[in-house]
Amino acid sequence: MWNKGLASLGLLLLAVVVYAAVPTHGQNSGPPGRPAVPLPEGEGKATVQAACGICHSLRQVTNAGYDRAEWDTVLHMMLNVGAPLPPGKFDTVLNYLAAKFPPKPAPAAKLIPGPARVTITEWVVPTPGSRPHDPMYAPDGSVWYSGQMANVLGRFDPRTQTFKEYTLPPRSGPHGLIADKDGNVWYTANFAGYIGKLDPRTGVVTKYPMPDPRARDPHTLLFDGPDRIFFTVQGGNMVGRLDVRTGDIKLVTSPTPRSNPYGMVITSKGVPYFAEFGSNKIASIDPRTLAIHEYVLPHAASRPRRVAITPDDVIYYSDYARGYLGRFDTKTGAMTEWPSPGGPRSEPYGITIVNGIVWYSESNTRPNTIVRFDPRTQRFQTWAIPSGGGVVRNMVHTPDGSALWIACSGMNRIGEVRIAGASLTPKH
Numbered sequence: 349m350w351n352k353g354l355a356s357l358g359l360l361l362l363a364v365v366v367y368a369a370v371p372t373h374g375q376n377s378g379p380p381g382r383p384a385v386p387l388p389e390g391e392g393k394a395t396v397q398a399a400c401g402i403c404h405s406l407r408q409v410t411n412a413g414y415d416r417a418e419w420d421t422v423l424h425m426m427l428n429v430g431a432p433l434p435p436g437k438f439d440t441v442l443n444y445l446a447a448k449f450p451p452k453p454a455p456a457a458k459l460i461p462g463p464a465r466v467t468i469t470e471w472v473v474p475t476p477g478s479r480p481h482d483p484m485y486a487p488d489g490s491v492w493y494s495g496q497m498a499n500v501l502g503r504f505d506p507r508t509q510t511f512k513e514y515t516l517p518p519r520s521g522p523h524g525l526i527a528d529k530d531g532n533v534w535y536t537a538n539f540a541g542y543i544g545k546l547d548p549r550t551g552v553v554t555k556y557p558m559p560d561p562r563a564r565d566p567h568t569l570l571f572d573g574p575d576r577i578f579f580t581v582q583g584g585n586m587v588g589r590l591d592v593r594t595g596d597i598k599l600v601t602s603p604t605p606r607s608n609p610y611g612m613v614i615t616s617k618g619v620p621y622f623a624e625f626g627s628n629k630i631a632s633i634d635p636r637t638l639a640i641h642e643y644v645l646p647h648a649a650s651r652p653r654r655v656a657i658t659p660d661d662v663i664y665y666s667d668y669a670r671g672y673l674g675r676f677d678t679k680t681g682a683m684t685e686w687p688s689p690g691g692p693r694s695e696p697y698g699i700t701i702v703n704g705i706v707w708y709s710e711s712n713t714r715p716n717t718i719v720r721f722d723p724r725t726q727r728f729q730t731w732a733i734p735s736g737g738g739v740v741r742n743m744v745h746t747p748d749g750s751a752l753w754i755a756c757s758g759m760n761r762i763g764e765v766r767i768a769g770a771s772l773t774p775k776h
């Protein structure tokens with residue numbers, strides 16, 4: 349897109365409109381009229397000034413802190429969504445950003461030995477700046493990911509070690525993804541307000557647009573059976589249900605304003621629960637009436653981001669803001685929490701449970717970690733992610749529990765965490 353550059357005002361306006369539909373980070377002010385943000389002197393300043401404050405505040409840039417490789421990925425992400433960065437200026441801007449906005453101090457990963465053995469392998473995805481957001485393990489043994497900023501769904505075949513990317517309708521910004529029994533992949537179009545179905549055999553996408561424009565950013569989606577998808581809408585502050593036979597979509601607004609409905613699980617009884625990342629609550633959805641019931645977590649400062657569930661309906665959540673692992677028993681209402689090994693600023697994020705073990709990632713330690721928590725012994729064990737992780741926003745496990753798959757968003761990779769001996773000792 350950049351090669352059309354500034355000449356295409358229409359494209360820029362389009363990009364601004366698209367960005368307006370994306371949840372912005374808290375400190376961003378809206379488009380025109382936003383206060384000037386001073387940039388440090390240096391070669392590349394003028395280009396950054398001209399190209400980087402169009403869709404979001406320049407504060408998005410000045411508040412950031414990355415190493416050179418991470419800035420390289422960020423710049424590719426911005427090019428992918430249409431930033432007018434002239435090709436000849438790429439290296440100048442990269443040098444400028446890497447020199448002026450280096451990584452911020454972050455807690456060191458706390459590496460704790462323990463009884464489990466894992467092997468972590470990572471693969472760089474084909475398109476630079478993809479921001480692999482969520483991973484998915486398909487019934488045929490392939491691994492999928494949403495390339496949010498490259499607007500693709502990617503498929504990786506671990507047997508042949510090959511990737512295939514499916515380009516989605518323009519500016520979809522794919523986020524959550526889930527397989528159905530017929531081999532289709534359903535995804536939330538986080539930038540474009542629809543749920544999509546990709547048929548990998550034909551590449552054809554069917555769109556199910558949100559019936560209300562306020563539901564602008566569908567986020568996480570789950571099947572509760574063959575015919576219905578439940579989903580969260582983060583910035584739109586809603587949850588919804590899609591009937592895939594009729595295309596009918598029902599939406600309800602979360603009782604708490606700006607509660608940012610985020611990660612979701614469904615209990616063995618078919619009741620969806622979601623984390624309110626904008627508040628200290630976890631909420632259930634009546635699958636029939638869509639009535640929402642909120643459960644307040646003990647700490648006002650908690651911000652549960654992702655959730656995972658045991659076969660007997662105990663929810664574990666990553667408390668991103670306080671650096672805790674939390675437990676909420678949906679049957680008794682009991683709540684318990686443990687400080688995450690990396691400390692209050694470790695930012696626990698992607699989480700899953702398999703064979704009775706909780707696995708998650710700390711997204712702000714350097715490097716990011718894989719954390720294993722055994723509820724029986726209440727012991728933690730941790731590993732460093734070789735690439736550094738770059739924020740693991742979600743993780744899944746294979747059905748036999750022999751591996752986790754992670755998406756390393758800022759490192760433009762997907763990864764496998766192979767768990768030694770796990771499939772030989774399944775426990776439920």
Ligand code: HEC
Nearest residue numbers: 363371372399400402403408409412426429430431432433
């Ligand atoms: C065409 C619109 C657009 C332009 C122009 C643009 N950005 Fe962005 N930027 C985005 C979007 C969309 C996001 C993702 C926001 C989100 O996920 O909440 C983003 C996010 C970011 C982030 C946060 C990254 C992250 O992973 O959360 C940084 C840093 C950033 N932009 C820097 C830049 C720089 C540097 C430039 C200039 C080269 C630039 N942006 C120009 C659209 C744009």
